[in-house]
Amino acid sequence: xxDALLGAEKKRIRELMLAKRRLLSAAxxxxxxxxxxxxxxxxxxxxxxETIMCYLALPDEPQTxxxxxxxxxxxxxxxxxxxxxxxxxxxDAAAINDLDDLEVGRLGLKEPRKKNRRLVDPQAIDLxxxxxxxxxxxxxxxxxxxxYYDRFLARATSATLAGMLWQFQIVDAIPxxxxxxxxxxxITEDGIRRCRPGDSDR
Numbered sequence: 164x165x166d167a168l169l170g171a172e173k174k175r176i177r178e179l180m181l182a183k184r185r186l187l188s189a190a191x192x193x194x195x196x197x198x199x200x201x202x203x204x205x206x207x208x209x210x211x212x213e214t215i216m217c218y219l220a221l222p223d224e225p226q227t228x229x230x231x232x233x234x235x236x237x238x239x240x241x242x243x244x245x246x247x248x249x250x251x252x253x254x255d256a257a258a259i260n261d262l263d264d265l266e267v268g269r270l271g272l273k274e275p276r277k278k279n280r281r282l283v284d285p286q287a288i289d290l291x292x293x294x295x296x297x298x299x300x301x302x303x304x305x306x307x308x309x310x311y312y313d314r315f316l317a318r319a320t321s322a323t324l325a326g327m328l329w330q331f332q333i334v335d336a337i338p339x340x341x342x343x344x345x346x347x348x349x350i351t352e353d354g355i356r357r358c359r360p361g362d363s364d365r
Contacts, residue, residue: 172338173305173308173337176296176297176305176334176337177296177297177305177307177308180296180297180305180332180334181296183331183332184223184224184329185223187223187329189222192223192225192226193226195225195329195352196220196225196229197229198352199225199327199350199352200227200229200230200233202350202354202355203230203292203327203355204230204233206355208290208325208348209290211289212239212289212290213239213289214239214240214241214242214283214287214288214289214290215234215240215241215242215288215289215290215291215292216241216242216244216256216283216288216290216291216292216319216322217230217231217234217241217242217243217292218243218244218292218293218294218327219243219244219265219272219273219274220294221272221294224294224327225294225327225328225329225350225352227292227327228262230292231243231259231262232262235259235260235261240258240283241258241259242256242257242258242259242283242288243265243273243274243275244256244257244272244274244311244315245257245268245274245275245280245282246268246269246272246274246311248269251309252309252310252311252314253311253314253315254311254312254314254315255282255283255285255315256282256283256285256288256315256319257274257275257280257281257282257283258281258282258283259275264276285315285318285319285320286318286319286320286321287321288319288321288322289321289322289323290322290323290325291316291319291322291323291324291325292325292327292350293312293316293324293325293326293327293346294306294312294326294327295312295326295328295332296332297332297333297334297337298326298328298332298333298337298346298349299333299334299335299336299337300333300349300356300358301336301345301358302324302326302345302346302347302348302349302358303336303337303338303339303343303345303346304326304337304343304344304345304346305337310342312344313342313343313344316344317342317344323347323348324344324345324346324347324348325346325347325348325349325350325355326346326348326349326350327350327351328349328350328351329351329352330351330352330353332351333349333351345358346358
């Protein structure tokens with residue numbers, strides 16, 4: 164697909180999915196997020212992981228606070244995204260001990276407080292729970308366009324990658340380029356699946 168058409172298709176999907184997400188009620192988000200959290204907590208790959216990275220959710224994304232608390236209570240090292248101030252599009256992973264360790268940072272997103280911030284080597288992460296605007300069944304992901312996750316995931320080659328999303332965010336096909344990093348699993352309110360047609364993993 165020519166670059167112009169690829170960009171237009173990504174824009175179309177992004178606008179459609181963000182519009183759908185804006186219509187979600189807080190009650191629905193809370194209920195479905197609980198289901199997603201239950202799927203993750205019962206997932207053997209999560210249970211075996213010693214270090215996980217989890218995004219800090221926007222109001223219309225699958226919520227992650229309960230999952231972060233459960234992981235910390237279970238003795239896992241939990242890290243979250245931390246955007247670099249001087250390098251747009253580049254982020255790191257920083258460990259937290261509690262959700263109170265957070266403050267509002269770049270782009271209005273929560274991130275670990277600058278005081279005593281402790282970065283985690285991407286190669287030390289076992290499981291990364293990745294947000295997105297849309298995904299397809301092959302694991303291709305459409306983000307918001309800044310490339311933060313693609314650049315970070317290219318450095319986290321030892322981690323299992325799992326997209327966390329609402330079921331309606333799965334589309335027939337996401338236009339992918341060489342630098343796009345595909346997911347190995349998709350996690351929705353309906354369960355966990357491998358990113359292969361007809362295959363599942365619970």
